[in-house]
Amino acid sequence: MLFDLDDDTQLLQRTVREFAQGEVAPAAEELDRTKSFPYDLVAKMGALGWMGIPFPEEVGGSGGTSLQYAIAVEELTRADSSVAITMCAHTSLGTQPIHLFGTEEQKARYLPDLCAGRKLGAFGLTEPEAGSDAGNVRTRAALDGGEWVIDGAKQFITNAGTDISGHVAITARTGENEISNIIIDNGTPGYEQGTPYRKMGWNASDTRPLSFDGCRVPEEQLLGPRGAGFKQFLHILDIGRIGVAAMGVGLAQGALDEALAYAKQRKAFGQAISKYQTIQAKLADIATEIEAARLLTYKAAVLKDQGRNFTLTAAQAKLKTGRLAVRASEEAVQIHGGYGYIEEYPVCRFYRDAKILTIGEGTDEVQQMVIARALGA
Structure with a gap:
């Protein structure tokens, strides 16, 4: 059992720490006070390869490890949680589902922009009646003419309403006792992002409710096998x-x-x-x-x-x-x-x-x- 980090991980740790101290910390108080999303910092982190640390290089990621990703998150949070959760939710919740469960076409379409930080991904699980009881999903999706028709609402969703938000992957009932995941692009008719919440903290992070009213997406937007969402x-x-x-x-x-x-x-x-x-x-x-x-x-x-x-x-x-x-x-x-x-x-x-x-x-x-x-x- 070795407790020393390897050279690449130590270098990443030092680099993120210097960035957090030099770039994030000086801006954190104003971002929090004005509730401003940290677009410039996200762009810089994307250019440094930190918005796709644990994903393979062939899809645009940095080819790093989960440990390296965790250390980068830790160092950012030492300076500011809003910046850290933006990267954290984007990576763990926005990008991972497509990396793990997406088709080759979905991976080719979404992962390069996500890993580069040009687009942010979101994951829509929580609902007014489905928080800790996450399986109690009420949002529904029905097939109609080769399209999923989605109706429902999500709440407390991170990264879904910024100017660079690209998609949200949601859980929805696609049949009796059947939950599936579906990718919905920002700008799709019938999909709306609500007003950001007034929160206790994480004030520079984007958190808001989502609504779906007759939202239609192609059948191919199903993420993973039908019924495997849970x-x-x-x-x-x-x-x-x-x-x-x-x-x-x-x-x-x-x-x-x-x-x-x-x-x-x-x-x-x-x-x-x-x-x-x-x-x-x-x-x-x-x-x-x-x-x-x-x-x-x-x-x-x-x-x-x-x-x-x-x-x-x-x-x-x-x-x-x-x-x-x-x-x-x-x-x-x-x-x-x-x-x-x-x-x-x-x-x-x-x-x-x-x-x-x-x-x-x-x-x-x-x-x-x-x-x-x-x-x-």
Whole structure:
């Protein structure tokens, strides 16, 4: 068992870290405050090959590993979660379904633009009556004259309504007790993106409801075999949990970075507050938890790269890191005192961004169910 990253992965880690510190961090506060989508940053990440890290070079990807992808997500989240989730959702949810289940024609049509970041992909699973109970899909698709006619609604969908959004792959009922996935291009008549949500955090990320009213797409837009949608989206969620777990690690690390730096320069009662045991205990506990969570997340990524079952480990990593992100950001705010409550300080944004990591990509309670079942309970 080796814990050292190989040279290529270390280089990627350093490069993304420098980009996050030099490009993302300086823009993060304004993007959050103005709720502006980070088009320029996405374009730069696309040019660097980071919008398609785990996909083969022959389809336009970077030919990287799941571990490399997780590390890139982690480093971006140390600076800002909105930028990170844009890349994360695009890769894990928008591009992976086509890479894994698409026909050769679909791959040739969609993957080059997706991997280059010229287009963003989205995945439409969640509905008003189908959140944690993801199989309770109400959106319907019926064949009519060689076309799927789609009616229904989705909610909390990421990356579907930007100027560069290209498609959404949705789950829909295509028959009795039958769920299938269908690709719908932006601009298709009958498919509308609603007004963006007013959110607690992730303010520079695009999140909105979608509606389908007599939306017609060719029969060939079916993604994978008819009726295989339930099995497909469970696998996609497993993959997505690695990325979200990496976000939890990155946010916690970013919060610790800010807390440590502030504690070393903030003086109270004649010395830096980092010299007081109460503050030291907070920093030490969070640093230890981050290291453990990071190893768990990396293990899930490596298991996927090895072609082994990673469902249990990904769920454990996601559960652990989401909770850690909330705790780490809360402690970072506490160490900052009153300044932690002021928006100009990154820990305030980190605190607001952290909570969704215990909800999105499967709630903590769903992760506990997945883990318990995997244990045989």
